[in-house]
Amino acid sequence: MSLPIQLISTDFDGTFFAEFENLPVPEKIQTLIGQLQARGAKWVINTGRDMSSLMETLARARISVQPDYLVLVEREIHCHDGSWYVGVEEWNQACARDHKALFARVRVDLPGLMAWVNARFQATLYEDAYSPFCLIAGNNGDADAIHDFLNDYCLGVPNLTVVRNDVYARFSHAAYNKGTALAEIARRLKITPDHIFAAGDHLNDLPMLSREFAHWLVAPENAVISVKESVRRQNGFVSSLPHAHGVAQGLELHLANAGLAVSNVIHPPA
Numbered sequence: 001m002s003l004p005i006q007l008i009s010t011d012f013d014g015t016f017f018a019e020f021e022n023l024p025v026p027e028k029i030q031t032l033i034g035q036l037q038a039r040g041a042k043w044v045i046n047t048g049r050d051m052s053s054l055m056e057t058l059a060r061a062r063i064s065v066q067p068d069y070l071v072l073v074e075r076e077i078h079c080h081d082g083s084w085y086v087g088v089e090e091w092n093q094a095c096a097r098d099h100k101a102l103f104a105r106v107r108v109d110l111p112g113l114m115a116w117v118n119a120r121f122q123a124t125l126y127e128d129a130y131s132p133f134c135l136i137a138g139n140n141g142d143a144d145a146i147h148d149f150l151n152d153y154c155l156g157v158p159n160l161t162v163v164r165n166d167v168y169a170r171f172s173h174a175a176y177n178k179g180t181a182l183a184e185i186a187r188r189l190k191i192t193p194d195h196i197f198a199a200g201d202h203l204n205d206l207p208m209l210s211r212e213f214a215h216w217l218v219a220p221e222n223a224v225i226s227v228k229e230s231v232r233r234q235n236g237f238v239s240s241l242p243h244a245h246g247v248a249q250g251l252e253l254h255l256a257n258a259g260l261a262v263s264n265v266i267h268p269p270a
Contacts, residue, residue: 004258179207220246
């Protein structure tokens, strides 16, 4: 394949999809991704959503392109196969096994962690299928303070980390995130990081917004400050346009910097 970008990894909410915009997914990004797919590139939606939530939202959005892979809840990998997505069982089973063992170690400390949060903040704490400790803080200031406290706790538990997006957070295994899942997809496709594009807007995207996993990095205008700073430090592109408009601009720029005019992507020479 001659394409400089052979694997495209986009966060979903706030990066590819903007719920309250007139067009939640602009046609421009759909055209770019679709044409790159037609020339052999693969696209992965790399999200914190679970399968049912993502599928329902994609159906409502009525987009013209389909991702080749999904990374769900920042860790599970699914591959498009006909009319549905099939789990990559070797990876997903190891992921589930490692999380189960880690969370068994953590459970004894959960009452104390919950008591600390409840004594200081108005926050919603709950358990779901993916983590025994999930949080919705009242605001980002509270979320920052709780995040710092939980990070300190994680220092004493090998492989435990906090996955954070806005006021939402949960415990997770440090070996499984948007970056390592992207690397596993790339390994299966035999694509090296210098041919991988990644775009995201929030803290849970930082693991994949790394030159370790992707050479071409983009943050849209609406990205949080720490994401923009990280992308800039690695010579990535921070757009002045929000959401998928910024992703499309970054994709065009990176293609141009690699010597491929966008007109040749949309209308490749015969």
